[in-house]
Amino acid sequence: MSKEKVIAIPNIATPNNPVTFDPDICNGCNHCVEVCQIDVYIPHPEKGKPPIVLHPEECWYCGCCVSDCPRPGAIEFKWALQHRGYWKNKATGEVHQI
Amino acid sequence: MSTWHDYLKEQGYAPDWPYPIRFEQEQEIDADVLVIGGGIAGCWAAISAARQGLSVVLVEKGDTIRSGAGGPGCDHWCNAPANPLSNVDPDEWAEHMAERPYCNGIGVQIQCREDWDTLLEMEQMGGKIRDTDDEYVGAIGRDEKTKLMLSPRYGWTHSYLPGAGKENAFIKSDKNEDIRTNVVIRVWGYTFKPALKKECKRLGVRIFDRVMATGLLTEKGDHGARVVGAMGFNNRTGEFMIFKSKSTILATAGGGSIWMLNTELGGYSNMMSRTTTGDGTVMAWKAGAELTKMEGTGVTRIATGHKHKWYTGAGDASYENVPIVDANGKVLPYPIQGWVDAGAMVPAPEVEQAIREGVLKGEYALPFYGDFPSMPDVERRATWNLMLGEESTTKIIIDTFNKAGYDESRDLLQSYKFIEGSSLPQWREPGYGGGLIVDWNLKTTLDGLYAAGTQMFSPEDHSYAAATGRYAGRKAADYAREVGESKISREQVDREKARVYAPVKRSGGMEWKELHAGIARAMQYYVSEFKTESLLNMGLDALQKIEEESVPLLFALDPHKLMRSLEDISLLTYAKIIIHASLARKASSFPLGLQRIDYPAVDPPEWKKFLTIKLENGKVKTGELPLTFWGNMKKKYEAHNKDYTGVYSGK
Ligand SMILES: Cc1cc2nc3c(=O)[nH]c(=O)nc-3n(C[C@H](O)[C@H](O)[C@H](O)COP(=O)(O)OP(=O)(O)OC[C@H]3O[C@@H](n4cnc5c(N)ncnc54)[C@H](O)[C@@H]3O)c2cc1C
Ligand code: SF4
Ligand code: SF4
Numbered sequence: 001m002s003k004e005k006v007i008a009i010p011n012i013a014t015p016n017n018p019v020t021f022d023p024d025i026c027n028g029c030n031h032c033v034e035v036c037q038i039d040v041y042i043p044h045p046e047k048g049k050p051p052i053v054l055h056p057e058e059c060w061y062c063g064c065c066v067s068d069c070p071r072p073g074a075i076e077f078k079w080a081l082q083h084r085g086y087w088k089n090k091a092t093g094e095v096h097q098i
Numbered sequence: 099m100s101t102w103h104d105y106l107k108e109q110g111y112a113p114d115w116p117y118p119i120r121f122e123q124e125q126e127i128d129a130d131v132l133v134i135g136g137g138i139a140g141c142w143a144a145i146s147a148a149r150q151g152l153s154v155v156l157v158e159k160g161d162t163i164r165s166g167a168g169g170p171g172c173d174h175w176c177n178a179p180a181n182p183l184s185n186v187d188p189d190e191w192a193e194h195m196a197e198r199p200y201c202n203g204i205g206v207q208i209q210c211r212e213d214w215d216t217l218l219e220m221e222q223m224g225g226k227i228r229d230t231d232d233e234y235v236g237a238i239g240r241d242e243k244t245k246l247m248l249s250p251r252y253g254w255t256h257s258y259l260p261g262a263g264k265e266n267a268f269i270k271s272d273k274n275e276d277i278r279t280n281v282v283i284r285v286w287g288y289t290f291k292p293a294l295k296k297e298c299k300r301l302g303v304r305i306f307d308r309v310m311a312t313g314l315l316t317e318k319g320d321h322g323a324r325v326v327g328a329m330g331f332n333n334r335t336g337e338f339m340i341f342k343s344k345s346t347i348l349a350t351a352g353g354g355s356i357w358m359l360n361t362e363l364g365g366y367s368n369m370m371s372r373t374t375t376g377d378g379t380v381m382a383w384k385a386g387a388e389l390t391k392m393e394g395t396g397v398t399r400i401a402t403g404h405k406h407k408w409y410t411g412a413g414d415a416s417y418e419n420v421p422i423v424d425a426n427g428k429v430l431p432y433p434i435q436g437w438v439d440a441g442a443m444v445p446a447p448e449v450e451q452a453i454r455e456g457v458l459k460g461e462y463a464l465p466f467y468g469d470f471p472s473m474p475d476v477e478r479r480a481t482w483n484l485m486l487g488e489e490s491t492t493k494i495i496i497d498t499f500n501k502a503g504y505d506e507s508r509d510l511l512q513s514y515k516f517i518e519g520s521s522l523p524q525w526r527e528p529g530y531g532g533g534l535i536v537d538w539n540l541k542t543t544l545d546g547l548y549a550a551g552t553q554m555f556s557p558e559d560h561s562y563a564a565a566t567g568r569y570a571g572r573k574a575a576d577y578a579r580e581v582g583e584s585k586i587s588r589e590q591v592d593r594e595k596a597r598v599y600a601p602v603k604r605s606g607g608m609e610w611k612e613l614h615a616g617i618a619r620a621m622q623y624y625v626s627e628f629k630t631e632s633l634l635n636m637g638l639d640a641l642q643k644i645e646e647e648s649v650p651l652l653f654a655l656d657p658h659k660l661m662r663s664l665e666d667i668s669l670l671t672y673a674k675i676i677i678h679a680s681l682a683r684k685a686s687s688f689p690l691g692l693q694r695i696d697y698p699a700v701d702p703p704e705w706k707k708f709l710t711i712k713l714e715n716g717k718v719k720t721g722e723l724p725l726t727f728w729g730n731m732k733k734k735y736e737a738h739n740k741d742y743t744g745v746y747s748g749k
Contacts, residue, residue, distance in 0.1 A: 038373065
């Protein structure tokens with residue numbers, strides 16, 4: 001069983017995770033914070049760390065934060081479950097979801 | 099770790115607000131030309147005014163680098179009949195475009211005359227408009243000499259409907275050849291917005307990013323008087339901003355998301371950014387400017403992020419040139435927005451009905467798919483990589499799909515048409531096509547105030563926003579050169595400050611999301627698909643109650659939430675204007691999407707006119723304008739643009 005401390009917080013805003021960061025690649029340059037027209041992010045208080053997703057439910061999924069990041073792999077786009085599209089292999093008929 | 103609650107768990111406390119808090123503090127800025135809204139129209143307006151040598155200030159709610167509906171891209175430069183490959187006369191084509199009822203003939207004429215010049219200036223700034231890397235050699239519509247890539251759109255007529263309008267009326271050919279208009283150009287629009295911001299900076303435009311404008315300043319603070327600037331606040335710091343100007347251009351686009359009950363879907367299902375909340379329209383309304391077409395209602399269109407992004411899900415028929423097939427691979431009779439149907443996107447009503455019946459009878463099996471694999475390779479790439487790769491908000495779709503294993507040469511892309519029902523009435527676009535009335539200088543009915551792009555009534559597309567922004571910049575600069583200094587009214591500033599900061603003075607009450615949902619619900623109940631006088635009046639009462647009882651409870655914990663709160667107050671006023679306009683039109687209308695149960699006659703001749711609406715002495719005043727109030731488009735344009743110098747040749 002997890003020994004993690006349990007804190008009392010309200011329900012979190014959903015969808016909650018428009019992106020995830022790879023802290024090993026991201027250098028906290030905050031370019032993504034600047035290109036986001038919604039201000040989904042705030043800079044991390046500690047310099048060099050990936051930004052914090054503060055207003056995830058306001059994201060309009062424009063993708064600019066990911067497409068404009070200068071460090072490939074630092075930030076990955078995550079479609080919310082209800083937005084994940086489907087495709088079908090024309091030859092085999094196999095259906096996939098993103 | 100990336101979420102707020104991760105931080106909380108790790109640190110044991112929430113992060114501090116990362117920006118300095120400056121509520122109530124003031125900054126005053128002077129400019130010749132003030133541009134509000136740094137989207138497509140706003141950036142172009144700022145650039146063209148600055149190129150006239152004037153001092154220009156640009157105020158943007160987000161960050162100009164990617165803000166607005168066109169910030170993430172644009173795949174079609176929609177109406178450039180003056181381009182060298184065009185087969186139509188720009189003025190004749192403009193007349194034809196303006197035959198669409200309730201369009202904006204002034205904007206259309208400007209677009210048709212100046213869109214090609216605008217695109218060449220985009221190229222000067224570093225935007226990519228040609229296939230210089232020879233990626234699409236062999237694609238239909240690609241011109242080897244100029245390397246321009248034509249789009250099938252508007253191939254024969256202005257319409258997205260197959261067979262609509264006067265087919266080939268513009269093509270001067272004796273033979274029965276298939277000659278296209280060639281007015282729409284495929285472009286690499288992902289490169290555009292950063293280039294526009296860069297050019298603004300190079301020209302010395304002072305950009306104020308993350309500032310939400312909230313109100314206009316008028317001479318002596320009088321309603322209906324000359325506009326002499328604007329007020330707003332920084333949505334990161336809360337600092338109050340006072341902009342004094344000789345002329346002001348509004349370019350904040352129209353309104354969005356009023357019908358969207360769920361705030362978490364804010365910004366979806368319309369052609370607008372999440373930041374578009376009717377602010378500019380409401381500011382102008384409060385200052386006394388006249389609006390029109392606010393009673394229009396549109397169905398959901400392409401959206402953002404949501405699976406509705408795919409055209410088939412949104413009511414449009416297709417992706418460009420991609421056949422739509424059923425679950426067994428049978429081709430559906432949808433137009434495919436392609437070369438075969440000259441860019442038609444929307445099925446004719448009989449075709450839509452036939453498909454519907456086919457589905458019910460089992461003739462067409464659900465779900466439907468976009469059959470990318472059946473396309474010739476170069477056409478497929480032109481659609482997937484160029485069109486979807488460059489259109490606003492779609493680059494991320496193709497990138498993430500490909501990364502997840504989708505192969506467009508092998509896989510069919512699912513469509514959501516029918517399997518989720520068609521567009522719900524409560525998801526309709528509010529005040530669709532409504533906006534500020536302008537004259538041939540793109541001046542509004544208030545002195546000193548200009549408008550451009552989708553801020554004006556009957557908006558069109560990206561290139562329209564660009565061309566009209568560029569034009570408004572020129573005209574506002576001319577005006578600024580003529581007028582003298584003006585004084586702003588301290589009383590007006592103090593009134594606005596009291597209004598703006600009210601929500602941060604409370605720490606409890608009602609949060610913006612609840613207000614938003616309440617407004618949306620009132621609109622869904624009373625201003626939805628079917629309208630009657632009594633329903634509309636009930637809607638007005640409901641909104642009035644919200645204004646009197648809920649708005650005074652609004653609280654905001656930080657500058658960002660203050661912005662969202664004030665946006666919803668804008669939307670509330672915007673919603674009321676829509677109802678007033680809907681009440682004034684005592685007839686149903688097909689092009690306006692208006693169904694009045696109490697006035698069922700559709701577009702009777704006496705109602706074929708624009709209804710205008712403005713605030714006068716605290717009362718709503720309606721009026722009317724003829725459907726083509728702009729007069730002879732070619733003559734009027736020429737009379738107003740004797741000094742037009744074409745493509746920028748300065749340094
Ligand atoms: C998903 C999608 C795809 C599209 N694809 C195409 C395409 O391929 N081709 C095409 O021609 N068109 C396309 N369009 C339409 C095109 O993007 C718009 O027509 C164009 O961006 C409109 O320009 P605008 O300047 O009027 O508005 P916008 O570009 O939206 O700019 C308005 C700006 O005003 C700012 N603003 C709002 N309120 C305030 C305030 N109170 N204070 C300060 N600033 C404020 C906003 O932040 C925004 O930056 C698409 C739109 C969408 C949503
Ligand atoms: S994700 Fe990319 S853009 Fe954002 S802070 Fe990290 S490195 Fe910079
Ligand atoms: S996808 Fe767009 S709106 Fe969402 S966080 Fe990234 S930049 Fe912001």
